[in-house]
Amino acid sequence: MSLLESKHLIGLRGMSHADLRLLLDTGKSFREVLDRPVKKVPSLRGVTVVNLFFENSTRTRISFELAEKRLSADTVNFSTSNSSLKKGESLIDTVRNIEAMKIDLAVVRHSTTGVPQFLADNTNLTILNAGDGAHEHPTQGLLDMLTMESHLGDLKGSKISIIGDVLHSRVARSNIWGLHTLGAEVTVCGPSTLMPKDMSLMPVKVEDRLENAISGADVVMCLRLQKERQDKALLSSEREYRDLYGVTSERLSKWNPHAKIMHPGPVNRNIELDSTVADSPQSLILDQVTNGVAVRMSALYLLGGGE
Amino acid sequence: MGYLNLKNVKVWTPKGFEVKSVQISIDSLDQDLSYEGEHFYWLPPLVELFADFKEPGLEHIYSFESGQKAMIQGGFGTVLLDPNSQPVSDQEEVIEWILNRVDSSPLDIKATGAMTKGQKGEELSEMSSMIKAGVTAFSNGVRKLPRTAILRSIFEYSSQFSSRLFILPWEDELCGKGLVNEDDYSSILGLSGWPMAAERLSIIKCLELAKLTGAKIHLRQLTLVDSVELVFKYREEGVDCTFDVNPAHLFRSNAEILNLDVNDKIIPPLRPENERNQLNDYFLKGLIECLSSQHRPVLPEFKEEAFGDAKPGNISLESTLSELYVKSGNDELFHQLFTAHSQGPARLLGSSEGFMLKGAAAGVLFDASLSQKVDHSFFAGNVRNSKLLGKSIRGKICGFQLNNSWISPI
Numbered sequence: 001m002s003l004l005e006s007k008h009l010i011g012l013r014g015m016s017h018a019d020l021r022l023l024l025d026t027g028k029s030f031r032e033v034l035d036r037p038v039k040k041v042p043s044l045r046g047v048t049v050v051n052l053f054f055e056n057s058t059r060t061r062i063s064f065e066l067a068e069k070r071l072s073a074d075t076v077n078f079s080t081s082n083s084s085l086k087k088g089e090s091l092i093d094t095v096r097n098i099e100a101m102k103i104d105l106a107v108v109r110h111s112t113t114g115v116p117q118f119l120a121d122n123t124n125l126t127i128l129n130a131g132d133g134a135h136e137h138p139t140q141g142l143l144d145m146l147t148m149e150s151h152l153g154d155l156k157g158s159k160i161s162i163i164g165d166v167l168h169s170r171v172a173r174s175n176i177w178g179l180h181t182l183g184a185e186v187t188v189c190g191p192s193t194l195m196p197k198d199m200s201l202m203p204v205k206v207e208d209r210l211e212n213a214i215s216g217a218d219v220v221m222c223l224r225l226q227k228e229r230q231d232k233a234l235l236s237s238e239r240e241y242r243d244l245y246g247v248t249s250e251r252l253s254k255w256n257p258h259a260k261i262m263h264p265g266p267v268n269r270n271i272e273l274d275s276t277v278a279d280s281p282q283s284l285i286l287d288q289v290t291n292g293v294a295v296r297m298s299a300l301y302l303l304g305g306g307e
Numbered sequence: 308m309g310y311l312n313l314k315n316v317k318v319w320t321p322k323g324f325e326v327k328s329v330q331i332s333i334d335s336l337d338q339d340l341s342y343e344g345e346h347f348y349w350l351p352p353l354v355e356l357f358a359d360f361k362e363p364g365l366e367h368i369y370s371f372e373s374g375q376k377a378m379i380q381g382g383f384g385t386v387l388l389d390p391n392s393q394p395v396s397d398q399e400e401v402i403e404w405i406l407n408r409v410d411s412s413p414l415d416i417k418a419t420g421a422m423t424k425g426q427k428g429e430e431l432s433e434m435s436s437m438i439k440a441g442v443t444a445f446s447n448g449v450r451k452l453p454r455t456a457i458l459r460s461i462f463e464y465s466s467q468f469s470s471r472l473f474i475l476p477w478e479d480e481l482c483g484k485g486l487v488n489e490d491d492y493s494s495i496l497g498l499s500g501w502p503m504a505a506e507r508l509s510i511i512k513c514l515e516l517a518k519l520t521g522a523k524i525h526l527r528q529l530t531l532v533d534s535v536e537l538v539f540k541y542r543e544e545g546v547d548c549t550f551d552v553n554p555a556h557l558f559r560s561n562a563e564i565l566n567l568d569v570n571d572k573i574i575p576p577l578r579p580e581n582e583r584n585q586l587n588d589y590f591l592k593g594l595i596e597c598l599s600s601q602h603r604p605v606l607p608e609f610k611e612e613a614f615g616d617a618k619p620g621n622i623s624l625e626s627t628l629s630e631l632y633v634k635s636g637n638d639e640l641f642h643q644l645f646t647a648h649s650q651g652p653a654r655l656l657g658s659s660e661g662f663m664l665k666g667a668a669a670g671v672l673f674d675a676s677l678s679q680k681v682d683h684s685f686f687a688g689n690v691r692n693s694k695l696l697g698k699s700i701r702g703k704i705c706g707f708q709l710n711n712s713w714i715s716p717i
Binding site: 090092110112113114115117118122132135168173196197198199201202 | 489492494498608611615616
């Protein structure tokens with residue numbers, strides 16, 4: 001069924017250049033569809049997709065739902081708040097029951113690393129990972145790359161800096177693997193408490209100083225700062241974080257006035273990113289959101305074997 | 308009565324395997340049995356220092372019956388049980404109940420008592436009465452260590468009875484939810500890591516408290532040569548400390564967790580390849596005398612989860628002997644591994660050594676030429692949490708001599 005080398009889309013680590021290229025190029029085609037007056041194609045007519053969101057999400061879920069509807073798939077939604085999981089049913093039993101309703105493809109989001117892989121290994125469903133723990137969020141990585149390519153062209157040799165809470169970020173991990181496959185150079189920078197202890201097996205440069213991470217970068221991608229990190233003594237204060245790692249107008253104009261700015265959202269304005277920067281012409285944040293629908297259409301189309 | 312005739316088989320001796328012929332009379336045999344060839348090994352029963360049979364209270368998962376079946380299947384004569392029952396084995400009545408349940412068994416099933424009431428890490432358990440009831444030692448099972456002040460009291464109180472404390476040295480302060488080693492692999496998977504420093508810190512704390520109080524301790528499942536070195540250092544200062552290592556930490560490294568197989572989730576976690584190699588060097592030098600594979604039954608529904616949510620632990624009794632044989636690759640190393648899983652822990656427990664069990668003759672006949680398919684029927688009880696499930700393993704136990712009986716595993 002899948003037009004990709006793999007039946008599932010679990011992550012960008014280990015994905016071939018050919019598959020990555022196919023996903024992005026198909027995403028570009030669907031991006032054009034989204035600009036048409038009639039934004040719907042019949043590619044997945046007859047295919048049933050379930051959105052299994054075990055973790056709360058608004059924008060990612062809406063983005064997937066829109067992508068599914070644009071492809072004419074039949075969709076059903078699942079959330080834990082009203083599910084049998086609340087009544088003590090195990091994850092695998094819940095999903096096998098859903099599978100028995102003759103679902104073709106499941107979009108899965110879960111707060112635990114490995115849930116999409118586990119479901120891929122233990123059910124016959126085609127699995128599309130919509131984010132698992134701090135592991136991977138492949139469609140976010142893809143939409144980021146699609147956005148970068150639409151502004152920079154070929155990413156080979158381009159310099160991408162990711163700033164912030166890399167430790168807890170599945171977005172950062174998917175970007176690191178995908179961008180490396182496309183030939184980009186990725187730098188990460190953030191407080192030592194919010195950086196993984198060891199990253200020597202990951203294709204990234206770790207930079208301690210924000211100035212070095214920003215200057216010379218083609219794209220500066222800020223990550224969302226979770227306020228609860230402060231409760232776990234991983235962060236002193238938002239004020240101090242902004243002082244050390246905030247991408248401000250002043251810093252940007254001083255160190256790299258032409259860098260493109262990205263953020264997976266939602267933005268904590270004036271903490272990780274100044275409002276003036278987030279709303280500036282060099283910000284690609286809203287492009288990312290639009291491309292999110294296109295790239296999710298691409299992933300669903302290719303996994304669903306669309307026509 | 309019949310005879311067990313073993314011709315030109317490899318017979319375990321403390322110094323190595325000797326090819327010889329042995330004839331043993333066994334009451335329960337109604338006809339003679341004969342085995343010939345150097346692919347047969349005649350071995351003393353194995354010993355497991357860290358087992359959980361879940362009874363009383365969790366018999367729907369596992370029981371003494373399941374545990375004893377697994378022991379026969381795997382060639383184990385002696386196990387030391389965790390206090391993780393329900394109710395917790397923290398008072399004499401529970402210990403008496405357990406020991407009464409297994410009293411008639413030819414297998415040697417020993418019990419540990421909880422170090423604290425309910426294993427909550429707050430109040431001292433009634434150690435004196437549990438000793439009178441026949442408890443072998445005290446332990447924290449797989450629970451984290453109590454607070455330091457409570458731990459000191461436990462050490463002081465146990466030293467009064469010269470009872471050894473079997474301690475799994477971990478505390479959750481640094482480990483968090485991470486049940487994987489903290490390094491590149493935990494970074495790639497986005498899992499919170501369990502740093503090696505956490506093991507060293509816990510061990511230093513236990514050793515310092517043992518030095519302060521005179522308590523006798525046994526540190527379980529050490530994964531690092533640094534930990535072993537610390538034990539040696541404190542021994543020189545007079546601390547009575549023994550330790551064991553899990554063969555999993557000799558045979559496997561944490562690179563395997565990239566596959567997100569829930570059966571690679573164990574406590575303590577698999578460590579990096581360089582640590583594994585160093586630990587193997589220490590083992591080859593004869594510095595590690597006790598192995599313990601940790602037999603921890605977990606119901607399938609708690610393993611049918613993603614890696615991050617699945618319960619840790621494996622069952623090992625049925626497969627340990629084959630694993631030791633296969634991983635060794637030669638008789639010299641097989642003998643060393645086997646001895647560290649039999650004579651070493653037997654000495655520690657003060658149990659019968661060699662071809663004896665509970666004062667009676669005992670032995671295990673292992674055929675290294677056979678292979679077995681590891682399917683659901685391979686395991687006792689309602690569990691199958693083994694990395695070997697679905698695979699074939701080399702070696703099979705043909706029979707177990709136990710107190711004048713000859714028992715053939717299923």
